[in-house]
Amino acid sequence: MSIDWLLIHSPALIIAIPLFAAFTMPLIKKLGNKTRNGVAFATVLLIEILVIMLAKDVFASGARSYVFGAEPGLTLPSGYIVPIRILFHVDGMSAFMAIISATIALVAVIYSLKFMEKETALDRYYLLLLLMMVGMFGMEFTADLFNMFVFLEVLSIASCGLVAYRIHLADAPEGALKFMVISSIGALMVLLATGFLYGQYDALNIAQLAKELQFNFIDKIALVLLLGAFAMKCGSFPMHQWVPDTYSVAPAPISILLVVSTQVSLYALFRVVFTLYGISSNVVVVGWYLIVLGLSTLFIGVTMAIPQKDIKRLISYLGVSQIGYMLIAVGVGFSLFANPVEFEIYGFRAIEGGIFQLINDSMYMGLLFLVSGALYYRIGTRNLDSMGGLARPMKVTSICFLIGSLAIAGIPPFNGFASKFMIYETVYRFNPIISIVAMLVSVLTLAAMFRAFSAAFMGPSLPEFKEVREVPKSMILGMVILASIVVFFGLFPSLIVDNLVEPAVRALISRPSYIISLLGG
Amino acid sequence: MSEMSKIVRSISNLLLPFILIYGFYIILHGHLTPGGGFQGGAVVASGLVMVLVAYGSERFASWVKEKHLSVLESIGALGFISLAFLGLSTAFFYNFLAGKGGLFGDIPPEGSNPGALNTAGTLPLMNLAVGLKVIAGLASIVLVMGLASHYFKQGGENDT
Amino acid sequence: MIHNIPYLAVVALVAIGFWAMIFRKNLIKVIIGIAIIESGVNFFLVALGYRSGAYAPIYTHAPSGQMVLPVPQALTLTSIVIGVAVLALMLSLAVQIYKKQGTLDTRKGVLKK
Numbered sequence: 001m002s003i004d005w006l007l008i009h010s011p012a013l014i015i016a017i018p019l020f021a022a023f024t025m026p027l028i029k030k031l032g033n034k035t036r037n038g039v040a041f042a043t044v045l046l047i048e049i050l051v052i053m054l055a056k057d058v059f060a061s062g063a064r065s066y067v068f069g070a071e072p073g074l075t076l077p078s079g080y081i082v083p084i085r086i087l088f089h090v091d092g093m094s095a096f097m098a099i100i101s102a103t104i105a106l107v108a109v110i111y112s113l114k115f116m117e118k119e120t121a122l123d124r125y126y127l128l129l130l131l132m133m134v135g136m137f138g139m140e141f142t143a144d145l146f147n148m149f150v151f152l153e154v155l156s157i158a159s160c161g162l163v164a165y166r167i168h169l170a171d172a173p174e175g176a177l178k179f180m181v182i183s184s185i186g187a188l189m190v191l192l193a194t195g196f197l198y199g200q201y202d203a204l205n206i207a208q209l210a211k212e213l214q215f216n217f218i219d220k221i222a223l224v225l226l227l228g229a230f231a232m233k234c235g236s237f238p239m240h241q242w243v244p245d246t247y248s249v250a251p252a253p254i255s256i257l258l259v260v261s262t263q264v265s266l267y268a269l270f271r272v273v274f275t276l277y278g279i280s281s282n283v284v285v286v287g288w289y290l291i292v293l294g295l296s297t298l299f300i301g302v303t304m305a306i307p308q309k310d311i312k313r314l315i316s317y318l319g320v321s322q323i324g325y326m327l328i329a330v331g332v333g334f335s336l337f338a339n340p341v342e343f344e345i346y347g348f349r350a351i352e353g354g355i356f357q358l359i360n361d362s363m364y365m366g367l368l369f370l371v372s373g374a375l376y377y378r379i380g381t382r383n384l385d386s387m388g389g390l391a392r393p394m395k396v397t398s399i400c401f402l403i404g405s406l407a408i409a410g411i412p413p414f415n416g417f418a419s420k421f422m423i424y425e426t427v428y429r430f431n432p433i434i435s436i437v438a439m440l441v442s443v444l445t446l447a448a449m450f451r452a453f454s455a456a457f458m459g460p461s462l463p464e465f466k467e468v469r470e471v472p473k474s475m476i477l478g479m480v481i482l483a484s485i486v487v488f489f490g491l492f493p494s495l496i497v498d499n500l501v502e503p504a505v506r507a508l509i510s511r512p513s514y515i516i517s518l519l520g521g
Numbered sequence: 522m523s524e525m526s527k528i529v530r531s532i533s534n535l536l537l538p539f540i541l542i543y544g545f546y547i548i549l550h551g552h553l554t555p556g557g558g559f560q561g562g563a564v565v566a567s568g569l570v571m572v573l574v575a576y577g578s579e580r581f582a583s584w585v586k587e588k589h590l591s592v593l594e595s596i597g598a599l600g601f602i603s604l605a606f607l608g609l610s611t612a613f614f615y616n617f618l619a620g621k622g623g624l625f626g627d628i629p630p631e632g633s634n635p636g637a638l639n640t641a642g643t644l645p646l647m648n649l650a651v652g653l654k655v656i657a658g659l660a661s662i663v664l665v666m667g668l669a670s671h672y673f674k675q676g677g678e679n680d681t
Numbered sequence: 682m683i684h685n686i687p688y689l690a691v692v693a694l695v696a697i698g699f700w701a702m703i704f705r706k707n708l709i710k711v712i713i714g715i716a717i718i719e720s721g722v723n724f725f726l727v728a729l730g731y732r733s734g735a736y737a738p739i740y741t742h743a744p745s746g747q748m749v750l751p752v753p754q755a756l757t758l759t760s761i762v763i764g765v766a767v768l769a770l771m772l773s774l775a776v777q778i779y780k781k782q783g784t785l786d787t788r789k790g791v792l793k794k
Binding site for chain 3: 146150153157160161164167170171173174175176177180181184185187188191192194195198199204245249
């Protein structure tokens with residue numbers, strides 16, 4: 001079992017090992033809590049190591065394919081000119097998203113070891129969490145449009161079960177039902193678009209469809225359905241109402257995994273726009289659609305965040321507005337495909353800013369949700385009006401919240417500033433008004449987070465919080481991991497952009513190399 | 522859910538073996554005729570649901586416990602994944618039993634034929650694993666919903 | 682015209698499903714609307730593969746001639762399985778909402794603005 005064998009089979013092992021470990025959970029629950037916790041933690045640690053190995057190899061030597069059920073490297077069987085099997089194709093962008101998913105899943109499991117201790121039926125909790133990981137990795141690695149639909153549904157159903165986990169609260173089933181209705185409508189739209197494309201070109205593989213796409217009337221309908229469905233799953237403007245309802249009722253470690261699953265839907269949107277349709281579609285119209293969607297999401301998200309009283313609803317509305325930054329940056333980059341000179345000057349850097357914002361967003365949103373979970377664990381409420389003066393007993397928690405607030409507002413030594421500055425400077429050259437709106441939104445974000453911080457942590461100590469102590473060590477470890485990543489990415493942004501973000505963006509924008517590396521091998 | 526009259530109970534007793542045989546036939550011949558794991562599992566589960574509706578959910582829950590169904594479901598899923606892992610020397614999900622002459626290893630005859638059961642390698646085994654999972658899963662869904670139905674009997678006001 | 686009737690039926694099913702999901706107040710009727718949309722999409726996938734005058738794609742005792750496309754049938758089967766799981770999940774959540782709030786009216790919710 002050499003390193004080479006492990007690297008060849010790693011796309012399948014990254015899906016298969018959590019799937020196997022998930023279904024052993026109901027069988028080992030008789031052996032006690034520590035065994036179950038140990039198996040879950042060992043699985044996510046093993047997956048993190050495999051993902052980092054695979055990502056290093058893909059960034060250095062190019063994309064890898066994996067064929068299910070046949071000898072390796074046989075994407076086109078002998079005598080055929082179209083791929084007929086289910087393929088996984090891991091290029092730079094997929095490996096980048098896999099690093100985000102694996103890291104956040106590791107932090108979520110470390111945090112849940114103590115946070116969820118008082119609940120019952122925890123074997124089902126870890127089963128569904130490992131199934132969520134399978135869904136995320138499947139969507140990131142697959143090269144087949146129908147396979148993406150199947151893993152999208154696996155991810156939605158597993159997350160819905162986890163959102164409704166605390167069934168004894170009054171609002172959890174309602175948030176989960178809203179989430180499931182939106183997810184199933186979005187997935188049915190993806191299936192309808194897959195049916196349209198299959199009926200025209202008799203192929204389900206993304207590279208095969210990209211080679212033959214002619215952008216006639218039915219392809220335009222399929223593009224509209226796919227863009228609408230994935231925008232619905234991201235929580236962008238007209239369909240943003242499910243995000244605060246769902247993120248606020250879920251347990252805190254599940255909220256951070258829901259943030260990552262929203263970003264995986266954003267990745268699927270980028271895959272459809274850049275690789276499936278690419279330059280053969282009308283780049284200016286699709287680019288401006290993404291920019292308008294992003295602008296309205298930014299503005300609506302932050303203005304609805306300001307009057308909120310529930311701390312998790314406030315953070316969720318800010319999360320909605322952060323999606324707007326990525327949509328603006330990638331929309332500007334995509335609409336410059338028609339103009340290669342300007343694209344070389346600032347378009348490539350705009351897409352780099354958007355993709356760097358993806359990883360930063362998951363880290364600081366994760367940190368803020370974990371801190372609000374820590375507050376709920378000690379106090380039992382999420383209402384900002386009844387909190388106060390908690391900085392004295394919970395020192396580490398308040399420092400982590402301060403780091404998260406400064407990062408989400410884009411203040412210098414933290415990672416939010418690095419990616420947002422790249423977005424501001426490139427979008428300003430495209431159209432100054434977009435950049436000014438984005439900067440205004442950043443100021444309003446700082447105002448909302450300052451209000452939350454002073455309401456929760458500053459002020460005199462309240463008499464009912466006399467016995468509040470600091471949270472247990474495993475929860476502190478989870479928060480400190482994310483806070484240190486936030487600080488490290490902020491202090492050395494050029495290291496991250498050159499080594500992680502640039503190979504990912506190069507793999508995303510070059511449609512011909514995706515087709516050749518999949519079909520030519 | 523309360524039980525139904527004597528006529529319904531005796532007819533469902535008579536029909537249950539036929540439904541079970543029909544369902545297992547569909548599961549086992551999945552590689553030759555239309556059918557397979559999910560379809561056959563759904564037929565068997567509907568037979569079990571017929572018994573649940575006829576006898577009432579409390580009596581059914583005293584024969585079949587929900588935690589045993591959960592264990593059966595996990596065994597089915599683990600069987601499926603293990604069969605996929607066993608082909609890992611070449612690739613994941615590789616059909617390592619087809620054409621080798623052992624269990625389910627014959628080569629299918631050419632052209633139109635009455636169907637040879639001993640062919641197609643890991644496919645019938647995976648069909649059995651998926652069928653077991655679907656039977657356990659669908660039966661436990663309807664059992665849990667049947668046990669929850671006493672909320673509706675009292676008009677829904679509960680202070681738990 | 683007669684070859685387009687399945688696709689007109691798909692449009693009718695999806696339209697009825699969306700109308701039921703948007704304009705009905707009872708939670709069970711909303712869930713039934715989603716099930717109708719799902720039936721419409723599955724019907725579309727099966728109708729894509731039809732070739733007139735062709736036989737079913739099974740090899741036992743098959744006559745010679747053209748066969749209907751089998752790939753959309755596999756896609757439809759996967760979609761039906763997913764639909765069963767989604768419907769079971771939504772109905773269980775509806776039972777829990779009734780237990781907590783005593784009513785199935787969608788206009789009375791606990792989660793406000």
